[in-house]
Amino acid sequence: xxxxxxxxxxxxxxxxxxxxxxxxxxxxxxxxxxxxxxxxxxxxxxxxxxxxxxxxxxxxxxxxxxxxxxxxxxxxxxxxxxxxxxxxxxxxxxxxxxxxxxxxxxxxxxxxxxxxxxxxxxxxxxxxxxxxxxxxxxxxxxxxxxxxxxxxxxxxxxxxxxxxxxxxxxxxxxxxxxxxxxxxxxxxxxxxxxxxxxxxxxxxxxxxxxxxxxxxxxxxxxxxxxxxxxxxxxxxxxxxxxxxxxxxxxxxxxxxxxxxxxxxxxxxxxxxxxxxxxxxxxxxxxxxxxxxxxxxxxxxxxxxxxxxxxxxxxxxxxxxxxxxxxxxxxxxxxxxxxxxxxxxxxxxxxxxxxxxxxxxxxxxxxxxxxx
Amino acid sequence: xxxxxxxxxxxxxxxxxxxxxxxxxxxxxxxxxxxxxxxxxxxxxxxxxxxxxxxxxxxxxxxxxxxxxxxxxxxxxxxxxxxxxxxxxxxxxxxxxxxxxxxxxxxxxxxxxxxxxxxxxxxxxxxxxxxxxxxxxxxxxxxxxxxxxxxxxxxxxxxxxxxxxxxxxxxxxxxxxxxxxxxxxxxxxxxxxxxxxxxxxxxxxxxxxxxxxxxxxxxxxxxxxxxxxxxxxxxxxxxxxxxxxxx
Numbered sequence: 001x002x003x004x005x006x007x008x009x010x011x012x013x014x015x016x017x018x019x020x021x022x023x024x025x026x027x028x029x030x031x032x033x034x035x036x037x038x039x040x041x042x043x044x045x046x047x048x049x050x051x052x053x054x055x056x057x058x059x060x061x062x063x064x065x066x067x068x069x070x071x072x073x074x075x076x077x078x079x080x081x082x083x084x085x086x087x088x089x090x091x092x093x094x095x096x097x098x099x100x101x102x103x104x105x106x107x108x109x110x111x112x113x114x115x116x117x118x119x120x121x122x123x124x125x126x127x128x129x130x131x132x133x134x135x136x137x138x139x140x141x142x143x144x145x146x147x148x149x150x151x152x153x154x155x156x157x158x159x160x161x162x163x164x165x166x167x168x169x170x171x172x173x174x175x176x177x178x179x180x181x182x183x184x185x186x187x188x189x190x191x192x193x194x195x196x197x198x199x200x201x202x203x204x205x206x207x208x209x210x211x212x213x214x215x216x217x218x219x220x221x222x223x224x225x226x227x228x229x230x231x232x233x234x235x236x237x238x239x240x241x242x243x244x245x246x247x248x249x250x251x252x253x254x255x256x257x258x259x260x261x262x263x264x265x266x267x268x269x270x271x272x273x274x275x276x277x278x279x280x281x282x283x284x285x286x287x288x289x290x291x292x293x294x295x296x297x298x299x300x301x302x303x304x305x306x307x308x309x310x311x312x313x314x315x316x317x318x319x320x321x322x323x324x325x326x327x328x329x330x331x332x333x334x335x336x337x338x339x340x341x342x343x344x345x346x347x348x349x350x351x352x353x354x355x356x357x358x359x360x361x362x363x364x365x366x367x368x369x370x371x
Numbered sequence: 372x373x374x375x376x377x378x379x380x381x382x383x384x385x386x387x388x389x390x391x392x393x394x395x396x397x398x399x400x401x402x403x404x405x406x407x408x409x410x411x412x413x414x415x416x417x418x419x420x421x422x423x424x425x426x427x428x429x430x431x432x433x434x435x436x437x438x439x440x441x442x443x444x445x446x447x448x449x450x451x452x453x454x455x456x457x458x459x460x461x462x463x464x465x466x467x468x469x470x471x472x473x474x475x476x477x478x479x480x481x482x483x484x485x486x487x488x489x490x491x492x493x494x495x496x497x498x499x500x501x502x503x504x505x506x507x508x509x510x511x512x513x514x515x516x517x518x519x520x521x522x523x524x525x526x527x528x529x530x531x532x533x534x535x536x537x538x539x540x541x542x543x544x545x546x547x548x549x550x551x552x553x554x555x556x557x558x559x560x561x562x563x564x565x566x567x568x569x570x571x572x573x574x575x576x577x578x579x580x581x582x583x584x585x586x587x588x589x590x591x592x593x594x595x596x597x598x599x600x601x602x603x604x605x606x607x608x609x610x611x612x613x614x615x616x617x618x
Contacts, residue, residue: 006475010464017463207457214423214453215476216445370444371426 003217007225015229025195029187029237033244037179040306047131050077050085050094057105059146066142067098072134082117089121095131096120108146169254169338180249181332182305184241185267189299189325192234192268196275197292198285199226200367205284213369223364227272234268235261245336254339263335263345266352267328273359274324280366299325324355373400376528376559377422382431384417391417393582394431399528399561404554406573407563408606412615414582415563416456419530422561423453436527449477452521452529452558456536460517462506466497469505470520477524491519511542515549522553529553531562535569547572567602576602578609585609 016022049067053060067073076094079085088094099117107114118135122128170177203209212222238261245251253260275292282288302316303309303325309317320326327348334340342349377399384392392414399405409415420426422435424444433440436450460469467488474484492498495515505513514534522529531550535543547569554560562573570576571590578586586593586609590602597605
């Protein structure tokens, strides 16, 4: 035990001596948590619409007004013809073209139906789908209020199915609520992963590991001596992140802090185990950096941070589940936004414990004092 | 018959089909200064690393401080000190912090660390530098400090791998005074070197050529045996035939 105390003392002294790295460890989560979520806003707010009105009737004007009044669209042009409107899409001035055919009002009144054309720039799939939906909703609203339809709906039974819905847990469906807890996990992962991956390997590079290996320090003492300081730093970074989430975004966890910290604690053990494992397999900092980066990219993009894990193909979902960060991001969202209790997240807890045991056990096993 | 603290028999380390150390046998007596000489690449460092428990031998036998290198490497580590070729104190820790750390990991009691540390700093004339980072010290001081740290826990044997490389002659002299002092206190010194004048300071020397022990005796007797005026000539006669060269 006393050997461990000396190891810890040494690690902390070294951490606090390097002011640049220390500053980065705390500046990175603060600054990046403030900046990154702003860039990751997937809310579609302004869809650019070009209108081709071949009818020039009061109905067609009324419909364009209804669409304009919905608040989601910006009318960029009233084009004389469809090819002219397409020019706007080609020049990226418009996302959607709405074509109202000639005889729109006449057909609606006489025959009770009429088709309109919508063309969507689908390069950005999300924006196209959401923009198309907005437009559909606006046209449906307009359609509902037409005299043809209001007249037909004399008896209440003829109304068809009327849907009402409400958003739970994130009532306004604000994207940052979804993204901020996950970005916090990502930053914690980057800091913890890189710091621990580079640490032992640095001792190899400088040659001090040789001096350690020739002492009677036990392997687990050495690994624990490396793990504990970064674990504590990680918890501080995590706390800092929660404060930023609250101060800047007004996100205050709905669920229990104890549960949140329990998960952060286990997750950090797993993550640092990963870093130390990388450190034992590589022989210099450049190698460690590349190997860590390779995994970090996978962690980042497969974790369900940007996209839903459930919509990945099965093999990709398998990879996602084999990365500890996926589980922690999921749990973070559940506890922070939904207030989930331990019973709801016990399976993820199990996963993280297994990751922590395997990664650290492997790191201890692979760290050799005698080559 | 003096007590033997290091014994090896036919000790071999093979990397693929390259024999870094090829069936070497020798014994080191307690309290002696045992010089380990050889050209670059002769296998000195490899042999020393095996004896320190840093590297597994491929075959042969070796006991250090009475413990077997195969099965009791960790027991060996409690009884030895080691100063590697590459400077390996923590440059971003202060002089006092390095002493405290290495004392601590060898389980020297805290009060004893404090006492020995003060005495050591006094002796080295580093009391004023105790709070300076080791990285900021001149090389000669670093080497003297590294040696002092290696014997801080009073091991039975200390292994020194080219301890005076790149150090000026005056500091080298002082360094050897420290080695004598350590030997006088009962610590066996196992030292590799390139400097033939240093070989003269040893009680006995071994000369390794191409992974094998080619000569082992007191410097005076080796000079007589090879009909040479100094160790330089002895070494030259033996190492001339070496096939390996360079690092």
